[in-house]
Amino acid sequence: MNLVKPVAADRLPALLRLMPKAELHIHIEGSLEPELIFALARRNGVALPYASVDALRSAYAFTNLQSFLDIYYAGASVLLTEQDFYDMARAYLLKAAQDNVIHTELFFDPQTHTARGVPMETVINGLHRACVDAQAEMGVSASLILCFLRHLSEEDAFETLEQALPFQDKFIGIGLDSGEVGNPPEKFARVFARCRELGFHLVAHAGEEGPPAYVWTALDVLKVERIDHGVQSSRDALLMQRLAQDRIALTVCPLSNLKLCVFPDLASHNLRQLLDAGLAATVNSDDPAYFGGYMNENFTQTFAAGPFNAEHAYRLARNSFEASFIDEAAKARHIGRLDETFATFQ
Numbered sequence: 001m002n003l004v005k006p007v008a009a010d011r012l013p014a015l016l017r018l019m020p021k022a023e024l025h026i027h028i029e030g031s032l033e034p035e036l037i038f039a040l041a042r043r044n045g046v047a048l049p050y051a052s053v054d055a056l057r058s059a060y061a062f063t064n065l066q067s068f069l070d071i072y073y074a075g076a077s078v079l080l081t082e083q084d085f086y087d088m089a090r091a092y093l094l095k096a097a098q099d100n101v102i103h104t105e106l107f108f109d110p111q112t113h114t115a116r117g118v119p120m121e122t123v124i125n126g127l128h129r130a131c132v133d134a135q136a137e138m139g140v141s142a143s144l145i146l147c148f149l150r151h152l153s154e155e156d157a158f159e160t161l162e163q164a165l166p167f168q169d170k171f172i173g174i175g176l177d178s179g180e181v182g183n184p185p186e187k188f189a190r191v192f193a194r195c196r197e198l199g200f201h202l203v204a205h206a207g208e209e210g211p212p213a214y215v216w217t218a219l220d221v222l223k224v225e226r227i228d229h230g231v232q233s234s235r236d237a238l239l240m241q242r243l244a245q246d247r248i249a250l251t252v253c254p255l256s257n258l259k260l261c262v263f264p265d266l267a268s269h270n271l272r273q274l275l276d277a278g279l280a281a282t283v284n285s286d287d288p289a290y291f292g293g294y295m296n297e298n299f300t301q302t303f304a305a306g307p308f309n310a311e312h313a314y315r316l317a318r319n320s321f322e323a324s325f326i327d328e329a330a331k332a333r334h335i336g337r338l339d340e341t342f343a344t345f346q
């Protein structure tokens, strides 16, 4: 479909909510709402350094990525059993379904859990079972991407890979997250080469807070297929050309960028600039329980703040399916549903 009908500004939020979309950048541990953190803490007898849900929520005032990660890793400490991982993922998948997310690729951080003595099998089996059930019960397809924590060593990443390989049929890809600055992609060159040999899809966070140089090495050293965030790429014209030419998708997370002070406000966000330069940008929630919104909130707040129209909405949703790791037949089916939604929207 090439022709997107104009949509009045006051009808755009309804279209953004209604349109089918894929989410490609969601850390499942970042979907843990304070209420669920407290419920799991009680269930598991884990002590929390916050007196109440409100006290925890009021600690969510971040100044940069690291100030968020400190609280995020503490929140994940309540996850102990397979049922905990299942419950967390199920809560997210229900929210995704409400937002008309019909496909999602979930990041998980196994080292956050194995370092506390939680077995790899507990983590993967709980998350995977929630993904299987989401397809049957909600019509949402969901797959898992295992992320290495980049503040830890490459040796630790190799050990994590070894522990995960017995369950390799339960995840489709490998990612790289956690504190970016000072931990460039090339630190993980060998383990990513191994994951590539094993046939996993590869992605990495790059250019969230870090320089364009990290996006270059994610592409040229790690050989990733998508860049997570990548918003700092606009500082390098040659990199922008490369991303556009090779149709490398950027999984942009507007509310995350706002809450972690990457941009001072949504009106200053560079999403429109990325789209105008021909990049395959997508919109995603990153850590929705911490950043104030799931998919539709990211879309509606971003569009309310900037010069976006129905064409941009269509382009972003279409990019999300094209950049996903589903097969070509599923992509065509989802894009057909998207076209139908736009054609019939009043």
Ligand code: ADE
Residues within 6 Å of the ligand: 027, 030, 065, 072, 177, 178, 179, 180, 205, 208, 256, 286, 287
């Ligand atoms: N882990 C969870 N959210 C993250 C983010 N926005 N950047 C890097 N690592 C993360």
Ligand code: ZN
Residues within 6 Å of the ligand: 025, 027, 177, 205, 228, 286
């Ligand atoms: Zn992220």
